[in-house]
Amino acid sequence: MRAQEDFFLNVVVIKDADDIKPCVAGDDKCIIENINTVLAKKYEGDESFGLPKLEPFKMDDIIISQDSTSPLAIHLTLRNPLGYGAKDLTTRKVKGFGKNPDGRHEIIIAAPALTLLSDYKIDGKVLILPIQGEGKANITLVQPVIRIRIDATSRNENGNTFMDIKEFRIECKVKRMIMQFDNLFNGDKALGDNINSFLNENWQEIYAELKVPFYDAIAKAMNAAAKQVFKTIPYNEIFQI
Ligand SMILES: *[C@@H]1O[C@H](CO)[C@@H](O)[C@H](O)[C@H]1NC(C)=O
Numbered sequence: 001m002r003a004q005e006d007f008f009l010n011v012v013v014i015k016d017a018d019d020i021k022p023c024v025a026g027d028d029k030c031i032i033e034n035i036n037t038v039l040a041k042k043y044e045g046d047e048s049f050g051l052p053k054l055e056p057f058k059m060d061d062i063i064i065s066q067d068s069t070s071p072l073a074i075h076l077t078l079r080n081p082l083g084y085g086a087k088d089l090t091t092r093k094v095k096g097f098g099k100n101p102d103g104r105h106e107i108i109i110a111a112p113a114l115t116l117l118s119d120y121k122i123d124g125k126v127l128i129l130p131i132q133g134e135g136k137a138n139i140t141l142v143q144p145v146i147r148i149r150i151d152a153t154s155r156n157e158n159g160n161t162f163m164d165i166k167e168f169r170i171e172c173k174v175k176r177m178i179m180q181f182d183n184l185f186n187g188d189k190a191l192g193d194n195i196n197s198f199l200n201e202n203w204q205e206i207y208a209e210l211k212v213p214f215y216d217a218i219a220k221a222m223n224a225a226a227k228q229v230f231k232t233i234p235y236n237e238i239f240q241i
Helices: 002-019 028-041 189-201 203-232
Strands: 062-065 072-084 090-095 103-110 113-126 129-142 145-157 160-173 176-181
Touching: 028 090, 062 203, 072 129, 072 203, 113 189, 129 189, 145 203, 160 203, 176 189, 176 203, 189 203
Parallel strands: none
Antiparallel strands: 062 072, 072 113, 090 103, 103 145, 113 129, 129 176, 145 160
16 A cells, blocks of 8 residues: 555656656747746746745836826826736747857747736726726736747856846737726715726727736746746756757
8 A cells, every 4th residue: 555655656756747847949849848847837936936926926016107188188097016827827939948048038828818906096097997906916917919020149167058038028919808897986886887898899909908917927026937037047957058
């Protein structure tokens, strides 16, 4: 019985270690599989390679302040935002990640949905309607496709090669954005429901105004996570170079 338990334990451990196989640098197919394995199985984070918790994914507060000439003349603060959906991301394409970490690398990644939950405070005018409130917000991107661009240099240390990330940018296309701001107008339900419907009917105009500060915040958090991973593990241990 004991021996059998040990046997099963060993098989499980070996299988688990086997999930992430070393890829030859530049082997797109292998790299895509590994990124997907990390997202699907390591979303709780893994200190052994510097990976923070991805589900939920912590980001800095997002503060948006637009002047009165903007269609979205608002002050909006999203406090303690948490991102959900990383574990359902799948990689579609990678470029770069060759023998030399110097230069441009790209990852295209998609998910059925990404949701940001946060505390919010809003005040101002959306298109023509006044908006004001404070409470919980849910901002959901439906079918986002994210292009990640990483510009990096290489660094040698004690016989190892490390990737130093210099720039990390993301661009995103979405099918739709769904917003829900609870407790608008001090909890006036009829008014709040009307404004939420209005926001969702006009999501494209709102998305156009929000996307830059929004993606800056997401990119900043992703950059910090990626930097930590590439600082912890030498490039030549992630890839066979
Ligand atoms: C956030 O909004 C999306 C889209 O409406 C919904 O599917 C999801 O269940 C919501 N999440 C929470 C925690 O309310």
